[in-house]
Amino acid sequence: MKEHRQIITFEEALKSTRRNSIELFKKHVNPEEANLLKLANVDKRYIRAEGIYLYDDEGKSYMDFSAGYGALNLGHNPPEVLEAVRNASSLPSILLAGYNHLMGALAANLSELLPGNLTMTAFGSGGAEAVELALKTARAYSHRKKFISCHNAYHGLTFGALSVGGATRYRRVFGPLLEHCETIPFGDLESLEQKLRGGDVAAFIIEPVQGEGGAIVPPCGYLKDAEELCHRYGALLILDEIQTGFGRTGKLFALEYDGAVPDIVILSKSLGAGVIPISVSVTTEEIWKKAFGARDRFDLVISTFGGNPGACAAALKTIEITLRDDLSGRAADIGRYSKERLEMLKSKHSLIKEIRGKGLMLGIELNSPSIGGAALRENLAPMIISHLLNNHGILTSYYDLAPLVLRFEPPLTVTKDQVDKAVDSLDAAFSKGVVGLGAAFGKSALGRIIRSP
Structure with missing residues (x-):
């Protein structure tokens, strides 16, 4: 038993800063994940969530197109x-x-x-x-x-x-x-x-x-x-x-x-x-x-x-x-619309290999880049994810066993307007190309390393 125990109360934890939060996570939970989150500038401190939206401690809002990997069919905090x-x-x-x-x-x-x-x-x-x-x-x-x-x-x-x-x-x-x-x-x-x-x-x-x-x-x-x-x-x-x-x-x-x-x-x-x-x-x-x-x-x-x-x-x-609310029917309808929009995106960008899935469980498979070797291949999805979050307010991820397949898996309450915004954001990200995405990601990561204590 430690003689001088100093615990963090719930109220203190709730008010902790972004830097303090990620450092505690790094020290006591998962150092590797903390480093990756910080490097990609996706270590946001979200203080509120409602429906498809997340809100960080700087007042910025984000649309969640990962939906807890299928756990948030009704959105956050229904x-x-x-x-x-x-x-x-x-x-x-x-x-x-x-x-x-x-x-x-x-x-x-x-x-x-x-x-x-x-x-x-x-x-x-x-x-x-x-x-x-x-x-x-x-x-x-x-x-x-x-x-x-x-x-x-x-x-x-x-x-x-x-x-x-x-x-x-x-x-x-x-x-x-x-x-x-x-x-x-x-x-x-x-x-x-x-x-x-x-x-x-x-x-x-x-x-x-x-x-x-x-x-x-x-x-x-x-x-x-x-x-x-x-x-x-x-x-x-x-x-x-x-x-x-x-x-x-x-x-x-x-x-x-x-x-x-x-x-x-x-x-x-x-x-x-x-x-x-x-x-x-x-x-x-x-x-x-x-x-x-x-x-x-x-x-x-x-x-x-x-x-x-x-x-x-x-x-x-x-x-x-x-x-x-017939969310199954809604997922079928919005899913068809989403897939059509994503297929149009595929016809425009050679970086997209395939669009697949059913309903609102969709995947965007990326072509492996011909330049940059294994390092670029490994970081292609994280570069796109970082760009979407920090430049367009779209949160997504890749499927765990398929690192070149981006999730398009929003809550089933998503609207067509929200789908349009997500697809337009993907269009902007893919338009930068592998080199442009890599340069922006590298610049952001270097800046975060320099600013780190």
């Missing part, structure tokens, strides 16, 4: 969701020797919205926890060991979720991961069937649209065909709708495009509207009973914070708003 959480604040915050009545209501709603007989819900706090729940459910049900997933897939950062992920850099750092986990090319039914023929696969886990892989859409009908193959060989199909769920792709769930009916669906991110973390793994009664339907097993899917009243309140209100 008032109705905040009010629902406040109204639930008098309920027992954690009740493990009993039950929270909001859990049953939320689970009933999910059962009503999801296809087939997906009626049983297990609760977690983050997406990766729901992935773990799904994997454990598949093993407990099937008594098989093997999991199949896809190259370039992203399912989270816990150990099991990493094991069914497809990113080599995670495997390189954290390996060896769990045994009996194998990957196949995304969208390749022949490879899937080859793996399933052994009769030892517990489940095939897949994203309906690969998110962090770069907004990659599978061939039409692929998910339904994958469902049929899994059932032919006795494996379960797990669909990870963490980033695609609740309207993001232009349907309430992306599985609707192929009419797929999975055995387990995983949901998180936008389910809590970015207000309180919540995640769920939803399966059938048949699977749940075989996996957990006994006195010595029913509690194997219970966690301390899973399904707490605040999280359930946020989710119940989020679902209500999503359906009431």
Whole structure:
């Protein structure tokens, strides 16, 4: 125990300066990330957020076209969701020797919205926890060991979720991961069937649209065909709708495009509207009973914070708003408009390789620059991101496993005028060219280095 403890109060933290904030983050959280944020001049100190807008401590506003990587379908701090959480604040915050009545209501709603007989819900706090729940459910049900997933897939950062992920850099750092986990090319039914023929696969886990892989859409009908193959060989199909769920792709769930009916669906991110973390793994009664339907097993899917009243309140209100305001239809409409505008941009700028995705989950893939080597390739997206933020007030990022694919993933409440502003800003950025972007980025970075204490 330290003799002289000096803590920072909430009020002091709230009032801290931009410099103090980033230095504390650098010293105690993530030095590498802090250095990169500072170098690119994207270490803004945001003091308020509402809808699509962020506001910094200098009074500047920014439109958020990253939307918490799909968590902010309703935008920042949706008032109705905040009010629902406040109204639930008098309920027992954690009740493990009993039950929270909001859990049953939320689970009933999910059962009503999801296809087939997906009626049983297990609760977690983050997406990766729901992935773990799904994997454990598949093993407990099937008594098989093997999991199949896809190259370039992203399912989270816990150990099991990493094991069914497809990113080599995670495997390189954290390996060896769990045994009996194998990957196949995304969208390749022949490879899937080859793996399933052994009769030892517990489940095939897949994203309906690969998110962090770069907004990659599978061939039409692929998910339904994958469902049929899994059932032919006795494996379960797990669909990870963490980033695609609740309207993001232009349907309430992306599985609707192929009419797929999975055995387990995983949901998180936008389910809590970015207000309180919540995640769920939803399966059938048949699977749940075989996996957990006994006195010595029913509690194997219970966690301390899973399904707490605040999280359930946020989710119940989020679902209500999503359906009431037809945000799925809105995402389809604005998504089509956005894609058309971005395709026009592609025809104008050779730096753009491809526009892809569904609804408002879009990716702008960049051509690798022919000059500058690996260093320029590595920094191309950060240069564009920095330019958009500092010169046009547009916040975006790239997909984690695809550093040459920019996100175009705003809240589903975005307007066409806001889309126009973002596309016009991208047009201005691309018009500078690789050399112009590189020169501006280098000048800004050098200036920040010189000014640093």
